[in-house]
Amino acid sequence: MADRLSIRAPFGLAAAFLIVAFALALKVREPTVHPARQRETQPPGGLGLLRAWFISALKGMTAAVRQLAVRGEARSGVRPDPATSDTGRLPLTPLLVSALLWSLVTGAVYAVWANYMVGELGYSQTTMSRLWSLASISEFPLMILAGWLSDRIGRLPMLSLGFLAWTLVFLGYVFAPGMPWIIGIQLTRGFAYSAFTATAMTYATEVRARAQRGAVSGLYSSAGGLGSILGSSMGGILTEVASFRAMFATNAALIFGGALYVAGVAVRRALSAARLSRRRAL
Numbered sequence: 001m002a003d004r005l006s007i008r009a010p011f012g013l014a015a016a017f018l019i020v021a022f023a024l025a026l027k028v029r030e031p032t033v034h035p036a037r038q039r040e041t042q043p044p045g046g047l048g049l050l051r052a053w054f055i056s057a058l059k060g061m062t063a064a065v066r067q068l069a070v071r072g073e074a075r076s077g078v079r080p081d082p083a084t085s086d087t088g089r090l091p092l093t094p095l096l097v098s099a100l101l102w103s104l105v106t107g108a109v110y111a112v113w114a115n116y117m118v119g120e121l122g123y124s125q126t127t128m129s130r131l132w133s134l135a136s137i138s139e140f141p142l143m144i145l146a147g148w149l150s151d152r153i154g155r156l157p158m159l160s161l162g163f164l165a166w167t168l169v170f171l172g173y174v175f176a177p178g179m180p181w182i183i184g185i186q187l188t189r190g191f192a193y194s195a196f197t198a199t200a201m202t203y204a205t206e207v208r209a210r211a212q213r214g215a216v217s218g219l220y221s222s223a224g225g226l227g228s229i230l231g232s233s234m235g236g237i238l239t240e241v242a243s244f245r246a247m248f249a250t251n252a253a254l255i256f257g258g259a260l261y262v263a264g265v266a267v268r269r270a271l272s273a274a275r276l277s278r279r280r281a282l
Contacts, residue, residue, distance in 0.1 A: 007125075090155055090207045092216065094265050095200065098159050099223040101258040102166075102196050105251040107231025108238070109170060116244045121177055131186050138190030146194040147202070155203045156266035162195030163259035170252035174245045 001009040117128040150158040169192055172185035200220070208216050238247035 090203060091265065091269075092207050092219075094156060094159070094262055095203050095207055095216075096219060096223045098163075098196070098258060098262060099200065099220050100227040101255065102163075102200075103224040103227025104231040104234070105166065105170070105255045107228040108235030108251050109173075109231075109248060111232045111235040112239050112244065112247070113173075115239075116173070117177075120244050131182060134183065135186040135189045135193070138187050139194050142191045142194040143198050146191070146198040149195075150199045150202060154266065155199050155206070156262055156269065158195055158199040159203070160259045160263040160266065162192050162199065163255050163262065165189075165192035165195060167252050167256040167259065168192075170248045170255065173248045174252070 001013065114128055117123045117131070118125060123131070146158070146162075149161075153161075165188055169185055169189045172181065172188070176182070176185065204216055204220050205213060235247060235251075238250060
């Protein structure tokens with residue numbers, strides 16, 4: 001659209017979509033009674049009766065299985081996993097540092113990324129938008145993969161892996177921004193974005209008890225917002241004072257330092273868990 005019409009055309013289209021979304025949002029009405037309570041007060045009939053009976057039976061079976069599991073653990077003397085107990089919860093500081101650092105470097109880089117691709121490298125606006133879309137589209141399957149890996153290797157190792165991927169992306173913008181390498185860089189960017197986002201969202205729900213999740217969410221959002229403000233300012237200043245490539249290299253160093261920090265926290269926790277296991281074995 002920018003190449004065929006003008007640079008204002010995409011902004012006008014986005015504004016039109018936002019106006020439509022605003023109009024539709026005004027028509028949203030919240031029910032006066034919670035849907036679950038409304039279903040409870042309505043007498044079931046036909047398929048509803050069968051569904052109510054099935055749910056009741058399923059709840060009864062689930063409760064029975066849980067009771068048997070609790071009795072079995074009590075008889076065998078199995079202790080709870082320290083990784084899921086209150087004393088073994090994930091630390092909050094690495095999450096906040098990661099949110100601040102990730103928002104800072106991405107805000108700095110992508111505030112001027114389009115200028116770099118079009119003005120410095122000579123890509124057309126169509127090619128630039130296609131490269132951005134490539135990374136965004138790749139996030140759909142890679143987000144699922146990142147969530148699966150996060151469950152397998154742990155939250156902290158996955159955050160560190162995501163930061164390493166971001167380091168490769170920023171270095172790629174410096175040393176290999178031409179075709180066809182930029183395609184691989186953008187696909188790596190899709191994985192890096194997915195690795196952080198999927199892991200950080202889950203991390204934020206696990207770092208504290210349910211009653212404190214709102215406070216953690218507020219701290220996480222505040223750290224990310226502060227990083228975005230600082231990053232957007234830093235990206236333009238570094239580019240103007242030095243160059244695009246110097247700005248990319250600086251942010252690559254910052255995010256690599258974050259990867260080392262998170263990896264260090266993960267290693268220390270693993271060593272502590274190993275020592276605790278040996279003590280319990282004795």
